[in-house]
Amino acid sequence: MAALRRMLHLPSLMMGTCRPFPDSLAGSCLADRCLWDRLHAQPRLGTVPTFDWFFGYEEVQGLLLPLLQEARAAIPLRVLDVGCGTSSLCTGLYTKSPHPVDVLGVDFSPVAVAYMNSLLEGGQGRTPLCPGHPASSLHFMHADAQNLGSVASSGSFQLLLDKGTWDAVARGGLPRAYQLLSECLRVLNPQGTLIQFSDEDPDVRLPCLEQGSHGWAVTVQELGPFRGITYFAYLIQGCH
Numbered sequence: 001m002a003a004l005r006r007m008l009h010l011p012s013l014m015m016g017t018c019r020p021f022p023d024s025l026a027g028s029c030l031a032d033r034c035l036w037d038r039l040h041a042q043p044r045l046g047t048v049p050t051f052d053w054f055f056g057y058e059e060v061q062g063l064l065l066p067l068l069q070e071a072r073a074a075i076p077l078r079v080l081d082v083g084c085g086t087s088s089l090c091t092g093l094y095t096k097s098p099h100p101v102d103v104l105g106v107d108f109s110p111v112a113v114a115y116m117n118s119l120l121e122g123g124q125g126r127t128p129l130c131p132g133h134p135a136s137s138l139h140f141m142h143a144d145a146q147n148l149g150s151v152a153s154s155g156s157f158q159l160l161l162d163k164g165t166w167d168a169v170a171r172g173g174l175p176r177a178y179q180l181l182s183e184c185l186r187v188l189n190p191q192g193t194l195i196q197f198s199d200e201d202p203d204v205r206l207p208c209l210e211q212g213s214h215g216w217a218v219t220v221q222e223l224g225p226f227r228g229i230t231y232f233a234y235l236i237q238g239c240h
Helices: 001-005 033-040 057-070 088-096 110-121 165-170 174-187 202-212
Strands: 076-080 101-107 139-143 157-163 190-197 215-228 228-237
Touching: 001 110, 033 110, 057 088, 057 190, 057 228, 076 165, 076 174, 076 190, 088 101, 088 139, 101 174, 157 165, 157 174, 165 174, 165 190, 165 228, 174 202, 190 202, 190 215, 202 228
Parallel strands: 076 101, 076 157, 101 139, 157 190
Antiparallel strands: 190 228, 215 228
């Protein structure tokens, strides 16, 4: 959580109904939609239209593209990014993957979803995003990752991405994080892969994932360091 703590130390987020967090995080705040609505409403600095916790698509494409190459049972491959925010994961996959993908980003912040839909469609004078493969598609939906019933039926995605969402949800209590994990595994194809990206140490995260993922294989890969911080990719996979 070191990187998340560092990035959440923003003066503009210390006002309003969320409790302030100077050096330590108020855990319930990270599970509060108002915090993320205000964050995603902040003006974008420079020419980069997206905002990424931890890192962006470029840093993990070397991990993601081989998985897309291997999982060719469904064409296009269905990808779900839970808690997508305004990250470049969805847009990067859509615009740069040479493999056909059907990408859905969900977030409980309507501000984030509206912004990403505008970015996709070329709003505010921008150029609309173009797919890296002619069969690829990208959609964004307002939904709570802890209750994906309105998003998809069981086993309908081949790849699920969670970049910092477990970290944020867990600050509101581990039962919420386990509910998130349960929903992800419910909509994941039995032969698919769920990846959680985090800076949380494997000694802490792996026991939680193993407890909540009976019947699935849980492994970890080290990523980075990026900007001086080491991250981890926690892979939860069915039988291939």
